[in-house]
Amino acid sequence: MAEIEEARRQFERIDADGDGFITAAEFKTALAQGGDWNVTEPVAEAVIKSRDLDGDKVLSFDEFWAHLSK
Ligand SMILES: [Ca+2]
Numbered sequence: 001m002a003e004i005e006e007a008r009r010q011f012e013r014i015d016a017d018g019d020g021f022i023t024a025a026e027f028k029t030a031l032a033q034g035g036d037w038n039v040t041e042p043v044a045e046a047v048i049k050s051r052d053l054d055g056d057k058v059l060s061f062d063e064f065w066a067h068l069s070k
């Protein structure tokens with residue numbers, strides 16, 4: 001499977017409401033479901049911010065992918 005397809009699946013899993021953007025809350029929830037309960041909202045926001053290229057405080061798939069493919 002192409003890596004980008006795997007990334008797309010991951011992205012869709014994290015994007016709980018399916019609007020095409022990952023918010024800090026969605027990111028935090030996804031990590032908690034993966035067993036990482038240490039991630040608080042501020043931590044999730046910081047992670048989003050570090051990957052957010054256009055500054056809208058949410059992650060588009062392009063931003064998600066840009067981070068992964070670095
Ligand atoms: Ca969303």
Ligand SMILES: [Ca+2]
Nearest residue numbers: 052054056058
């Ligand atoms: Ca963004």
